[in-house]
Amino acid sequence: MIAKAATLRMLDRADKEVMKLSRAEIGAVYEFMHKFRHNPNNPGLRLKQLGGSSRLWSARINQDHRALLLHIVDQDYLLVAVRHRRDVYENLDRYSYRINRVTGGIEVIDLEPVGDSIVGRVVSADSSVAVPESGPDVVEPGGPAVSTGSGGPAADGLPVVPAPTAAPLFERFTDAQLVELGVAEPLLPQIRDLTSETGLLELSERAPQLTADVLLSLHDGKPYDEVLTHITEPVRAGEAVDPDDYRTAVERPATQVSSDDEALQAMLAESFDRWQIFLHPTQRRLVEKSYRGPTRVGGGPGTGKTIVALHRVAHLVRRLPPGVDKPILLTTFNRNLAADLRTRLIALGGQELVSRVDIVNIDRLASRVVAEAKAGAGKRIVDDNKVPELWQNFLLETEEDSGWDPEFLAAEWTQVILGQVLGSRAEYFSARRPGRGRTLSRAERDQVWQLTERFTKWLDDQGKWTWRQVAERAARLEMDRAARSEGLPPEDSGGFLRHRYRHIVVDEAQDLSAAHWKMLRAMVASGPDDLFLAGDTHQRIYDNHVTLGSLGVNIRGRSARLTLSYRTTRQILAAALEIMSGETYDDLDGGAENLAGYRSLLRGGVPTFRGAGSWHQERELVVGQLAAWGTPVDGSVAIAVPTRELAGEVAARLEADGIPAVEIGPDGPKRPDGVHIGTMHRFKGLEYQRIIIAGVSDGLVPRQMISRYRDTDPKRYQRERQRDRSLLFVAATRARDELAVFWHGKPSPFLTSRLVQPRPVE
Secondary structure (H helix, E strand, O other): OOOOOOEEEEEHHHHHHHHOOOHHHHHHHHHHHHHHHHOOOOHHHOOEEOOOOOOEEEEEOOOOEEEEEEEEEOOEEEEEEEEEHHHHHHOHHHEEEEEOOOOOOEEEEEOOOOOOOOOOOOOOOOOOOOOOOOOOOOOOOOOOOOOOOOOOOOEOOEOOOOOOOOOOOOOOOOHHHHHHOOOOHHHHHHHHHOOOHHHHHHHHHHOOHHHHHHHHHHHOOOOHHHHHHHHHHHHOOOOOOOOOOHHHHOOOOOOOEEOOOHHHHHHHOOOOOHHHOOOOHHHHHHHHOOOOOOEEEEEOOOOOHHHHHHHHHHHHHHOOOOOOOOOEEEEEOOHHHHHHHHHHHHHHHHHHHHOOEEEEEHHHHHHHHHHHOOOOOOOEEEOHHHHHHHHHHHHHHOOOOOOOOHHHHHHHHHHHHHOOOOOOHHHHHHOOOOOOOOOOOHHHHHHHHHHHHHHHHHHHHOOEEEHHHHHHHHHHHHHHHHHHHOOOOHHHHOOOOOOOEOEEEEEOHHHOOHHHHHHHHHHEOOOOOOEEEEOOHHHOOOOOOOOHHHHOOOOOOOEEEEOEEOOOOHHHHHHHHHHOOOOOEEOOOOOEEOOOOOEEOOOOOOOEEEEEOOHHHHHHHHHHHHHHOOOOOEEEEEEEEOOHHHHHHHHHHHHHOOOOEEEEEOOEEOOOOEEEEEEHHHHOOOOEEEEEEOOOEOEOOOEHHHHHHHHHOHHHHHHHHHHHHHHHHHHHOOEEEEEEEEEEOOEOOOOOOOOOOOOOEO
16 A cells, blocks of 8 residues: 655744754654655654644654644644653643634644743643623723732731732733734733743743734833734734634645745755745735735835845746746845845755846846947946036036036936936926925026036046946836837747846835836836835935836835844844934835834843043944953954944054954955944945944034035935934844944934933043
């Protein structure tokens, strides 16, 4: 008789347990899973039902370890835990399993009492807590507290002074409210007993993801309605949940599982990243959903936007017909981020998957399009940050006494004329100029247009052009190509006329210019799943403000936000959010964006904020902080500063003490060890265990030079100030565990009174 193969998936909580085993034990788990999938009835596996339960089974991994399995249906099983053999057989009432009535996902719950549990109550497997639909004990959000405590008896009639007891952490919320938020019902008795944050954190380590997320957010003071909106609703099942339908439940995004051998093979190679296999239900839903047109995924730093973009690419590749072409584009702003995307996509799906994807940064892509058309041959490309200097040189050399400010002309040319791909005076006269501040009359626009025409010829005569010009030319070429193929069937249009890509995925979308978006829009036909964008305008560090709808990228009604940070601690996150207070950011489509609901489940130390009397004293603070951290030189610590000059001076101070300082260049750190030092611009896409941000003084952050726009161009002043605030925010949120922020003289106005200590350090 031929053995019938089985499906064996691994729940994410089981993955966490496996990762704690030795390498040999991980190998044993891998061998077990392979054998089980081939033949679950192999006598050596000793598969047997536990405690009379209809679904809980155990199987032998090796002499000491057993696999706890949940039987889904037929030959479909879920590995939910790896335990020592005595724990499996002696503590069966420790585990409960159920389908969450909110998410529809399978939850296996460890009911071991937490440290500060008063009674240590447990609920047996397959049981549920009865929750009232309504009644006088239901407290509305923000309603009065309900006391659940009771007094102790007196002894022998003598007065007894009761020991002080801490109030239960969640007494303000009823069982009905917690269950509506998605809290696992079997844990309600333990939740009612929680009186300390230590107990809450212990419970959160073992609780299902949504339960931990909800409880920590409520404990942090988030309003009930906000938790419901930002945490529960994004993972709510889209259809009615049948609490007995495990076949459907195991396929839902809320049941975070791995279903192949590659996960454990990666563990054996010691290169396992959990994001390669397990996604938060909110993330998986965004990855696998079909969209009617362009969609955008936003969210704060560390929420997994890039991870979602990578998984989206893999999902789209799997749906492609066989071939050797590259119909999917994955692009981002700069080249080191593009290189990182390639590395991570290879780790996720291997070379075969990557072979169907064109991975290139946006300027390189534009340059490729221009080169194909043999446009700009022989010209030298000049960085865009040199454009104001070029305009100044042009006005001096040509003796143009126009009265126009070179910086204003540079910005008008790059952001409006090139940015919007305006090809004629008439187009410029009718163009909108969002965020430009100063209003221009028709006569003034005519003057500016004539100057830009002469400036462009001046550059051309010198054999130069800028990246903005390259993007504008590429956009025009692609728009012309798309127009020629409009209405033609694919078989008649010819390869040179067809759209370049079937799907486009963009990471760090907030940094692309209008010309970039026009080029991308023309590179893919409008339709289902055409454009997938990931980005956060709070992290915009370049002066590219766009309204996507006006550029043919209509994301209205197809935007989603991620709110759970996986990178940094709650303490660092709170400080970063304080830095951003009082600022309003756009949503790339004419609306406002915020960080409501942005949170972390990680905990750490409170960030350090200290001032010094001088820059010399501040550098001593930096050295002292490194010493307090043990002066690690393994690449786990970095120092961010506002300018290259300050970076050089900090590096010199470290070298004087024999501490190796490694520059962070445009392609990342020059080498992996040492203490990494760079300007805040360089920290995009990086992360470190500990980070020092130095030089956060007024006049440096924000830059003193932008004050000249305060009265003459208030909109530009606000935009430049916002960009400097975003740089500080990005730098702060690169820290995973610890953050120290220093300044000398007057602190930056972005450091509020809640952050700044009043006494400078002598």
